[in-house]
Amino acid sequence: MKINHMMRLGVSVIALTAGAALAQESTDPIKLTLHDWTGQLITTELMGSILQKAGYNVEYVQADYLAQFAGLETGDLHVAMEMWETTGREAMDAATATGKVVNLGPTGMKAKEEWWYPSYMVEKCPGLPNWEALKEPACAEAFATAETAPKGRYLGGPVTWGGFDEERIEALDLPFEVIHAGTDAALFAELESAVQRKAPIMLWIYAPHWAPAKFEGDWVAFPEYTPECYSDPAWGINPDMAYDCGKPFGEIWKVGWAGLADKWPGAEKAIKAFTIDNAEMGAMITEVDLNGKTVEAVVADWMEKNEARWSGWIN
Known part of the structure; x- marks a missing residue:
């Protein structure tokens, strides 16, 4: 915006x-x-x-x-x-x-909101779109910036959007750090800049929007959401924490x-x-x-x- x-x-x-x-x-x-x-x-x-x-x-x-x-x-x-x-x-x-x-x-x-990356990043993280590829240190480093290294940087939406990305990172033990964009405009301005330079970027993309149509890339495939994933810590990969899955679609x-x-x-x-x-x-x-x-x-x-x-x- x-x-x-x-x-x-x-x-x-x-x-x-x-x-x-x-x-x-x-x-x-x-x-x-x-x-x-x-x-x-x-x-x-x-x-x-x-x-x-x-x-x-x-x-x-x-x-x-x-x-x-x-x-x-x-x-x-x-x-x-x-x-x-x-x-x-x-x-x-x-x-x-x-x-x-x-x-x-x-x-x-119909809504879709998830972690998204440009296609040129697959060369540096060949296991994508599988979320488990992000656990590899080399993959995380490929998405790192000076402020997050050696952890990868995930550019989230404004804090007011919610989304549980910090909780997701902790539950899935991902070597990433969330950096929140201040505004919707800042989020997509950074995407534009990164794609032009073929710079590393992993960020929150939502649809309906122009970005996934304009740029070649893909959403990370996290474990599929169920309501129990958010409400029952015993559900899913991490038996001790909720949010060990992707975001719901719908x-x-x-x-x-x-x-x-x-x-x-x-x-x-x-x-x-x-x-x-x-x-x-x-x-x-x-x-x-x-x-x-x-x-x-x-x-x-x-x-x-x-x-x-x-x-x-x-x-």
């Missing part, structure tokens, strides 16, 4: 259109959360724009990806458009178990405050109906991150081209 897009975080955008159909619904703003990666900003502004077309009052609020559930439980926040199965399932399940947060269904996008969910249906029933229906696929989202992220368009311009273009589609979600 480019820095200029981050300037929009925390800024309220309010639009109210009179409509008889909404007369019985609240005119209070529906608060949609914004996070710190391009795709989520796009998804959220798409939903906000659709709700505005239906006459709802919409406000965008910056919120931490995992800590946002406190606000969703109290009703201070109302809708989060992207909760990834790969990193947010535990927080989402804990919140929905309270009865104060509801799962509003899948976005239609849906990207929409979640919301449980009071949404009573206060804004039409909006809840539209949010549940919202769906978009990886290809569409990947193309829009590419327009923003690689082609220099603003989130607002990309969203406006999608809205214009898909009016028949989104109008069905609000009617």
Whole structure:
């Protein structure tokens, strides 16, 4: 995500259109959360724009990806458009178990988040993509930097994304150290630089995104995730520690405050109906991150081209 897009975080955008159909619904703003990666900003502004077309009052609020559930439980926040199965399932399940947060269904996008490396690194670590190759000292050293040597360096996402990478390294006894990127933009800027120089890099890559399509590489094949891997230390390779597996793959969910249906029933229906696929989202992220368009311009273009589609979600 480019820095200029981050300037929009925390800024309220309010639009109210009179409509008889909404007369019985609240005119209070529906608060949609914004996070710190391009795709989520796009998804959220798409939903906000659709709700505005239906006459709802919409406000965008910056919120931490995992800590946002406190606000969703109290009703201070109302809708989060992207909760990834790969990193947010535990927080989402804990919140929905309270009865104060509801799962509003899948976005239609499928999530993958894992350790990723460019193909030119296979020559220096020939056992890849098998995770056990990373245990070899020579392989770890191939991914090392001055700050981590002799351990390999794993460039993780911003700390707020979660992901349990430190725990994974410890449970699988990997000679690697996690260095967290400060922002989504910094993460992918470092990838671009490394690939241009054919420099060693192992980092967090997620999909849908432009990076795995633009660059030749692969995800590390860790032991397959099961819920027990995260909850039961006795499960898996390490009998004493949890997280001895890869990250889960799966849906990207929409979640919301449980009071949404009573206060804004039409909006809840539209949010549940919202769906978009990886290809569409990947193309829009590419327009923003690689082609220099603003989130607002990309969203406006999608809205214009898909009016028949989104109008069905609000009617």
